[in-house]
Structures are given as C-alpha cells and as structure tokens.
Amino acid sequence: MSIHDKIRTKIEDDVLYKNLKNFASSYKQSKANVYKGHDFETLRKRVYDLKDRDINKVMEQFHRFKDNAEKSGATVYQARTGEDACNYIAEVMKKHNSKYMVKSKSMTSEEIQLNHRLEAKGLSPIETDLGEWILQIGDEHPSHMVMPAIHKTRQQVAKLFSDYTGKTVDPDDIKGMVEIARQYLRDDYFKAGVGMTGANIAVAETGTIGLVTNEGNARLSSTVPPVHIVLVGYEKLCDNFSEAMDIVKVLPKSATGQNITSYVTWIKGQNPSHKNETGVKETHYVFVDNGRLAFFEHPEFKEALKCIRCGSCANICPAYEMVGGHVYGDRYIGSIGLILTALYQGDADAQDILKMCIGCRACSFNCPSGIDLQKMISNLKMVVGQKYGINSVKKQVFNKVIAKPDRMKSLMGLGSTFQFPMTKTNKFNKEKIIASVPMLSGEKDFRHFPALSKKSFTKMFNNQIRPLANPKKKVFFYPGCAVEYMYPEIGLAMARLLHKHGVQVDIPSRSVCCGLPAIAAGDPENARTMIHKNLDEMKSPADYDAFLVVCPTCGGAIKHEFLDFTREDPDRYKLSKQIGEKLMPMGQFLEQLNLKFRVKGGRSVTYHTPCHNTRSMDYSAEDLLKNVLGEQFKPLTDSNVCCGFGGTYSLDFAPISNGILNKKIEHIEDTQADIVITDCPGCVMQINGGLMYKGVEKKVMHLSSFIENELEVVPS
Amino acid sequence: MTSKGNSIIDRFTQSAIAVTAAVKVINKEQLLSEKEEHNFKFISSEILQQFDQHYIGKEGVDEALVEVNHAIAETGTVVLECSNEQVRTATCVAEHLYVIVKASSLVECSHDIVDFMAENTQNQGGYIAFISGPSRTADIERVLTVGAHGPRELTIFIVSDL
Ligand code: SF4
Ligand code: SF4
Numbered sequence: 043m044s045i046h047d048k049i050r051t052k053i054e055d056d057v058l059y060k061n062l063k064n065f066a067s068s069y070k071q072s073k074a075n076v077y078k079g080h081d082f083e084t085l086r087k088r089v090y091d092l093k094d095r096d097i098n099k100v101m102e103q104f105h106r107f108k109d110n111a112e113k114s115g116a117t118v119y120q121a122r123t124g125e126d127a128c129n130y131i132a133e134v135m136k137k138h139n140s141k142y143m144v145k146s147k148s149m150t151s152e153e154i155q156l157n158h159r160l161e162a163k164g165l166s167p168i169e170t171d172l173g174e175w176i177l178q179i180g181d182e183h184p185s186h187m188v189m190p191a192i193h194k195t196r197q198q199v200a201k202l203f204s205d206y207t208g209k210t211v212d213p214d215d216i217k218g219m220v221e222i223a224r225q226y227l228r229d230d231y232f233k234a235g236v237g238m239t240g241a242n243i244a245v246a247e248t249g250t251i252g253l254v255t256n257e258g259n260a261r262l263s264s265t266v267p268p269v270h271i272v273l274v275g276y277e278k279l280c281d282n283f284s285e286a287m288d289i290v291k292v293l294p295k296s297a298t299g300q301n302i303t304s305y306v307t308w309i310k311g312q313n314p315s316h317k318n319e320t321g322v323k324e325t326h327y328v329f330v331d332n333g334r335l336a337f338f339e340h341p342e343f344k345e346a347l348k349c350i351r352c353g354s355c356a357n358i359c360p361a362y363e364m365v366g367g368h369v370y371g372d373r374y375i376g377s378i379g380l381i382l383t384a385l386y387q388g389d390a391d392a393q394d395i396l397k398m399c400i401g402c403r404a405c406s407f408n409c410p411s412g413i414d415l416q417k418m419i420s421n422l423k424m425v426v427g428q429k430y431g432i433n434s435v436k437k438q439v440f441n442k443v444i445a446k447p448d449r450m451k452s453l454m455g456l457g458s459t460f461q462f463p464m465t466k467t468n469k470f471n472k473e474k475i476i477a478s479v480p481m482l483s484g485e486k487d488f489r490h491f492p493a494l495s496k497k498s499f500t501k502m503f504n505n506q507i508r509p510l511a512n513p514k515k516k517v518f519f520y521p522g523c524a525v526e527y528m529y530p531e532i533g534l535a536m537a538r539l540l541h542k543h544g545v546q547v548d549i550p551s552r553s554v555c556c557g558l559p560a561i562a563a564g565d566p567e568n569a570r571t572m573i574h575k576n577l578d579e580m581k582s583p584a585d586y587d588a589f590l591v592v593c594p595t596c597g598g599a600i601k602h603e604f605l606d607f608t609r610e611d612p613d614r615y616k617l618s619k620q621i622g623e624k625l626m627p628m629g630q631f632l633e634q635l636n637l638k639f640r641v642k643g644g645r646s647v648t649y650h651t652p653c654h655n656t657r658s659m660d661y662s663a664e665d666l667l668k669n670v671l672g673e674q675f676k677p678l679t680d681s682n683v684c685c686g687f688g689g690t691y692s693l694d695f696a697p698i699s700n701g702i703l704n705k706k707i708e709h710i711e712d713t714q715a716d717i718v719i720t721d722c723p724g725c726v727m728q729i730n731g732g733l734m735y736k737g738v739e740k741k742v743m744h745l746s747s748f749i750e751n752e753l754e755v756v757p758s
Numbered sequence: 759m760t761s762k763g764n765s766i767i768d769r770f771t772q773s774a775i776a777v778t779a780a781v782k783v784i785n786k787e788q789l790l791s792e793k794e795e796h797n798f799k800f801i802s803s804e805i806l807q808q809f810d811q812h813y814i815g816k817e818g819v820d821e822a823l824v825e826v827n828h829a830i831a832e833t834g835t836v837v838l839e840c841s842n843e844q845v846r847t848a849t850c851v852a853e854h855l856y857v858i859v860k861a862s863s864l865v866e867c868s869h870d871i872v873d874f875m876a877e878n879t880q881n882q883g884g885y886i887a888f889i890s891g892p893s894r895t896a897d898i899e900r901v902l903t904v905g906a907h908g909p910r911e912l913t914i915f916i917v918s919d920l
Binding site: 283 | 773776777813815816818832833834835841842843846847850851867868869872875876879880881882883884885886887888889890891892893894895896897898899900901903905906907908909
C-alpha cells in the first residue's frame with residue numbers, strides 16, 4: 043500500500059479520528075496543568091544536559107552499571123543486533139524450560155521484533171500491559187508509544203475479549219474488561235518461568251534500573267517468575283539517582299499529563315525468589331546496540347538518543363493526530379519515530395514517512411529532553427531527497443524557476459495576466475479568487491486560492507512608497523514570495539503605517555524566495571542557491587534599526603536556515619548572523635515603537651498564532667491584540683497549533699492538510715469572532731481559503747492590514 | 759499537627775488525594791486500633807513489630823498493611839524498600855493496600871531521597887517501589903480505570919507522633 047493509500051484509510055476511520063482528536067486536546071490541557079509551577083525549560087535542559095554525551099561517556103556508564111550488576115550476581119549481555127538479543131532471550135527461556143514469558147511494555151522489544159522472533163521459535167511471550175495485550179490478542183502493532191491501543195474502540199476490544207475468553211463481554215463495561223485482563227494475566231504471572239521488563243532508566247552508580255508504569259504489571263513481571271530479563275538500550279543509562287529523578291520528574295508529565303505514574307520501580311541485581319531453586323532470582327540485563335552505538339559518535343544524530351520515550355512528540359503532532367501511529371510503520375511512531383525509523387531501519391524505510399512532517403516545530407518545543415526534532419527531520423528529508431531524488435516536477439520548478447528570481451518574476455507576471463478568465467470574486471468578502479484550478483480535483487480541492495496579484499509587491503511599493511526626508515528610524519523589509527505575488531497589500535499596509543510614523547522602509551531590489559520550500563522538499567542545492575542570492579540582495583545591517591518580515595516562515599528561514607547554509611562561507615555567514623540579530627516580525631517592531639492603538643469598530647476578533655511566529659521568531663501578537671481589544675478579543679482554542687498549510691505540503695498531503703484545517707475552522711467558529719487575524723500570509727491563504735470554500739462568513743486579515751484598517755493610533 | 763494549611767503533611771495529603779489515595783493522619787495509639795479494626799492478612803511494620811513471612815499467591819489478599827520508608831509530598835508517593843519477596847508480593851496483589859508512614863519521614867521531593875536510593879541499592883540486590891495511588895489504566899478508550907493489575911485502593915496512615 044502506498045503511503046497515500048495508508049493515509050487515506052486512516053483518515054476515513056472515524057473512530058481513529060475521534061479518539062486521536064479527543065486525546066490530543068485533553069492531553070494538551072492536562073500537560074499544561076501538570077507543568078504549572080514548574081519551569082519546563084529548566085527541567086528539560088537538565089535532561090538534555092544529562093543525556094548530552096559521547097560514546098566514551100556512555101561506555102563508561104555502561105561499564106559502571108555492568109560492574110555493579112555483576113557484583114550482585116546478575117548477568118550482563120551486550121547484544122549487537124536485535125536478532126542477537128532475541129536469540130539470547132530465547133536461550134534463557136529454553137534453559138529454564140519456560141514456554142511462557144510475561145513481559146511488561148518495552149519499546150525496545152518492538153524495535154527488535156521480539157515477540158515475532160520468539161514465536162517463530164515456538165515460545166510464547168505474553169504482553170501484560172493492557173493495551174499491548176489487546177493488540178497481541180488482535181495481532182496488531184501499537185499505534186502509540188504510551189497508549190498502544192489508542193486506535194481501538196471499546197466495542198472492538200469487547201469483541202476481541204469475547205473471542206478470546208469465549209464469554210459474552212459488555213462493550214460498555216470498561217471496568218469489566220479491565221477485570222478480564224486482570225484475571226487472565228494474574229494466572230500468567232504465576233505460570234510463566236521468565237518475566238521480562240524494559241527499563242526507562244539505568245542508573246550506573248549502583249547498577250539499578252527504573253521502570254515507570256501505571257498498571258502494576260512491571261512489578262508483577264519482575265517479582266513473581268524466578269527469572270528476570272531486562273531489555274534495555276544504552277541510551278537509557280545515566281550516572282546517578284539525582285539524574286534519574288530529573289528524568290522521573292518530566293517523563294510522566296510529558297507522557298500522559300500525570301504528575302507521577304502509579305508506580306516507579308527500582309530494581310538492582312538479584313533479589314530473593316522462592317520460585318527459583320537457588321532462592322534468589324536469576325537476572326539478565328540485555329543491552330541492545332542495534333545501530334545506536336554508532337550514532338553516539340554522530341554530531342547530529344546522537345541527539346535522537348536523548349529520547350526518553352514519552353510519546354509527547356506524537357501527542358502534539360498535527361500530522362500524527364490525523365493519521366495515527368500505524369502509518370509510521372510497525373515500530374517507533376511520532377516525530378521521533380520518523381527519525382528512529384531512518385536511523386535504525388534505514389532511510390529507505392523512512393523516505394516516505396519523513397515527508398508527512400509539515401514542519402510546524404511543535405515537537406521541538408515540546409520534547410522534555412530538549413531534542414530539536416523538526417530540525418533533524420528537515421535534515422533527514424534532505425538526505426533522502428538527495429539519495430532517492432525528490433518529486434521531479436518540484437525539482438524542475440526549484441531549479442528553473444524559483445531559484446532564478448527573474449524567471450520567477452516574469453512567469454508570475456504572465457500568470458497574473460492569463461489567470462484573468464479563471465478568477466472570480468468570492469461572494470461574501472469580495473476577494474478575488476481562482477475559480478477553479480485545473481487538475482486539482484477530489485481530495486486536493488478543499489479551499490479557494492487567492493488570485494495572483496496583477497502587479498508585484500516590489501513594483502507597487504516602488505510606485506507608492508516615497509523615501510522619507512528625515513526618517514526617525516530605518517528598517518529593511520523582506521517581503522517573501524506570498525507578499526510579492528499574491529498579497530502585496532499585506533506588505534504595503536505595513537510600509538504605509540511605518541512611513542506615517544517616520545520609519546523609512548527599504549526593500550530588496552529583486553525578490554528571491556527564502557529557500558524554505560526547497561528545504562522542506564529535501565532539495566538542499568537549490569535552497570543554497572536561493573539563500574546565497576538572497577543574501578546578495580540584502581542591504582548592510584549596519585544601516586538599519588531592524589530587518590522586518592510579515593511572514594514568520596521566511597523570518598525563521600533567515601534567522602536559522604540561512605546560518606546552516608552559509609557555514610562554509612564566512613562572509614555570508616557573518617552577514618546572516620548580523621541580519622538574524624536585527625530580524626523581527628512587524629508586530630514586534632510596532633510594539634517596540636511604543637505606539638498606542640485603539641480599535642475603531644465593535645467587531646470581535648480572534649487570533650491564530652502562526653507556527654513560526656512563536657517557534658522560530660519567539661513572538662506572538664496575542665498580547666498586543668488583547669491589550670488593544672479587551673473584551674472584543676476572543677481567544678482561540680489551540681491558537682498555536684498548525685493550520686495545515688506548510689506550502690506544497692497542503693497539496694502533497696492534501697487529506698492531512700485539510701483535516702488539520704477543519705479542526706482550526708471548528709475552533710474559529712467556536713469563538714464566534716467576526717475577524718480572524720494571523721500574521722503569516724501562508725496561514726491567511728490556508729484559513730481564508732478554507733473558510734471561503736465552506737462559505738463561513740468571517741474576515742481573515744493579516745495583522746498589518748488589520749492595524750491599518752481597524753485600529754487607530756492614540757495621539758500621545 | 760493537622761490543619762495549619764501548608765505543612766508538609768498537608769502538601770503530601772493533597773498530592774496523594776490527587777492520585778486517588780486515601781490519607782488518614784493518626785497517632786500511634788490510633789494506629790493500633792486501626793490494626794484491630796481491620797482483618798489484615800499480611801502485616802509488615804517496624805512500628806507494630808510484626809513481620810509476616812508468608813507468601814501470597816495469585817489468589818491475592820483482601821487487605822495488607824505495610825510500613826514504608828518515606829513519603830514524597832510533591833507527588834503523593836510512598837517509598838517502600840521491598841527486596842523482601844513476601845512484602846513485595848503482598849503489595850502487588852493486595853486488593854486494598856494500607857501503608858504506614860511516620861510523619862518524620864516525609865520529604866518534599868524525590869531528589870531528597872537520592873541518598874536513601876543509593877544506600878539501598880548498594881549491595882547484593884535492591885527493590886524500591888514508588889507507589890502513588892492505586893494501580894490504574896486508561897488503555898481502553900482512555901477511560902481511567904483503577905485496579906489494573908495491582909491494588910484497587912490505597913490508604914495511607916501518616917503517624918503524626920513518630
Ligand atoms: S523525542 Fe522527545 S517528545 Fe518524543 S518521545 Fe522522545 S523524549 Fe518524548
Ligand atoms: S514539526 Fe510538526 S508536523 Fe513535523 S513532526 Fe514535528 S510536530 Fe509533527
């Protein structure tokens with residue numbers, strides 16, 4: 043099945059849609075509550091730092107752990123591959139004549155496909171975590187790291203349980219179903235000759251593992267059977283209990299929004315076991331390499347080994363929320379799943395799923411280990427883009443058009459002339475839209491597109507905006523493609539406003555794309571060309587008080603990606619750095635000017651926070667709007683969740699983009715606001731396009747147009 | 759000892775209630791009468807000077823009473839060193855688990871017991887359980903259900919005069 047078919051099937055699954063949507067919103071709330079009174083940045087910095095280490099450090103921790111464990115009589119085995127680990131575990135089971143092994147949840151066991159491999163040898167591992175047990179009975183894979191069976195309804199579970207037990211099971215009696223699992227699995231703990239657990243933490247100081255669970259199954263699996271096997275990846279090691287507690291502090295909060303799980307269990311070496319003839323438990327630690335050790339030496343990929351497997355990066359990912367975990371493959375899911383699939387299974391397996399990332403950066407800002415996931419995904423996209431090629435049409439477009447500013451300009455000019463017969467005026471807001479886009483039917487048709495502007499922004503700016511005689515301040519404004527070709531008014535409104543208040547606005551002599559679309563498509567060569575051309579068009583930062591953008595996505599590219607793509611070019615790198623330091627969204631600059639605004643009309647307003655505003659530019663216009671609008675401001679639920687645009691993403695993965703947009707529209711409708719403001723032309727295009735398509739009569743405005751049209755400056 | 763509003767006992771109690779544990783602040787004498795009132799099938803407590811040594815099987819037990827080493831106010835957690843297999847099994851399979859904790863062994867947060875953790879995992883073996891509320895799951899449609907594999911209820915006696 044192609045990835046697009048898989049996505050389609052998942053999107054059509056109403057149960058999955060409902061479960062994931064409810065989960066995502068309640069998770070966000072409980073997570074926000076549980077972190078109240080804590081400084082998330084401080085907590086995650088601690089975890090990041092304690093996990094920031096090279097191969098020497100990890101091996102030193104491992105040897106300390108091993109010495110301590112062996113001193114207590116336990117066995118430590120280093121498995122090079124997954125298969126190696128599985129064989130070892132099978133041998134232990136056979137040695138003890140144990141067909142059955144009770145196991146508590148372990149992502150590492152999914153990674154090495156332990157169950158499958160043991161079953162092939164005639165052995166029976168039994169999952170004891172309720173969610174995992176449901177899936178084992180149903181012969182399925184987990185679709186979430188922490189809530190493996192989140193895609194299943196109570197009815198489906200009842201059916202599985204009733205087939206398994208041969209009894210009738212009431213689908214509305216969830217407590218009753220939990221009871222069934224309790225009874226059946228209770229027998230299993232006492233019948234199994236071996237118990238297996240994973241480890242969330244491995245403390246080198248004394249050779250102790252830590253397990254973070256809710257159900258109590260890990261305690262039983264490690265207590266009742268006479269043999270205990272611990273399957274653990276080297277990345278779980280830490281120095282001492284203080285570090286371990288740093289992890290325990292964030293893990294349950296980020297995983298399920300719990301302050302703490304019901305159980306955190308710490309186990310060292312061989313404890314008494316009356317079922318073992320020696321009177322002590324036989325304990326084996328199986329440390330799995332399976333490719334990870336090599337990545338500890340990689341400057342960038344080693345970041346992925348900081349993961350504490352909380353699942354948060356799936357919980358907050360808008361793309362995951364639309365499709366669930368199965369599309370990611372059968373092992374790791376969510377943002378980290380995209381990365382680990384590439385690292386552990388190889389980039390061939392990851393090349394398609396990597397493209398599902400819309401680039402909203404929510405994961406990078408949520409990870410309790412401080413991993414910049416989006417950046418790694420973006421870099422991996424470029425790796426696979428170069429290796430397996432990117433969509434050939436896109437490549438041509440980047441090569442021949444977007445990376446060549448003059449060609450882009452004349453093509454867009456042609457476009458705006460010839461589109462005329464195909465444009466029309468949208469009824470209620472009188473905006474010019476494209477009547478119908480050829481070849482864009484079916485699932486890709488879910489919003490209206492704005493017509494191309496007859497004149498480019500640069501042309502209109504040069505005609506309308508005259509230099510000031512005695513400017514109080516000077517700014518350099520980077521318009522970006524959307525303003526240049528579709529929404530010149532957004533840029534012009536800003537320029538007029540600033541000129542009125544004595545701020546001279548200058549612009550590049552020609553407009554060049556910021557390069558982000560090429561990066562997102564996995565085409566670093568064209569991205570580099572665009573970025574270098576851009577820098578050549580920029581004026582000297584020394585002559586300006588600020589560099590401004592009205593598109594935070596372009597802004598983010600200038601601030602971050604320009605640096606990445608000029609590393610081998612000291613002059614351009616220095617220039618990027620200087621520009622980046624002066625760069626800000628237009629709203630932020632207005633706040634710095636200290637202008638006092640008041641609202642002219644009585645219409646109510648809501649605000650969608652563009653992903654790259656808060657996450658790339660560290661700015662949100664929400665406070666500005668709240669202060670000016672007071673009661674007229676209606677807060678938007680999940681304001682900072684992506685609108686689903688992502689440039690060509692919204693065409694490549696139209697069903698996901700559409701789904702994300704629908705949720706945004708739902709929240710917008712709930713506010714009952716008359717006007718939707720945002721400060722990114724891409725978000726304007728997506729949200730306005732969706733609202734017009736659905737016939738929802740709301741005015742969507744960029745912040746600059748809103749300020750020009752709906753606010754006035756209070757004379758000081 | 760109770761009620762001032764922000765003593766460590768109050769903070770612990772709040773957190774413990776948040777994870778659906780029950781908390782009773784009592785003195786040693788009251789603890790003795792609690793012991794008489796209940797029919798505990800397994801007791802392990804220094805205060806009560808009773809250390810039961812029988813194994814409980816898969817059939818479980820209605821009520822067990824175990825003295826723990828510490829309690830953590832920030833999360834409402836009780837901390838039990840249970841390398842002793844009988845104690846460990848009893849706390850895993852009791853339907854209703856009762857624990858005793860001395861008021862003097864309450865700490866603010868998990869970082870306050872790292873020395874205790876290191877000392878108790880120093881030697882041959884070690885098994886320390888952090889228990890916060892009853893056993894629970896939300897694996898079916900995210901409906902929170904208590905009593906997954908372990909105790910369905912947890913009651914904590916804080917002995918205020920010890
Ligand atoms: S990458 Fe970060 S957010 Fe994702 S599972 Fe790992 S620790 Fe959690
Ligand atoms: S950047 Fe956004 S879409 Fe991409 S993986 Fe992270 S959360 Fe998901």
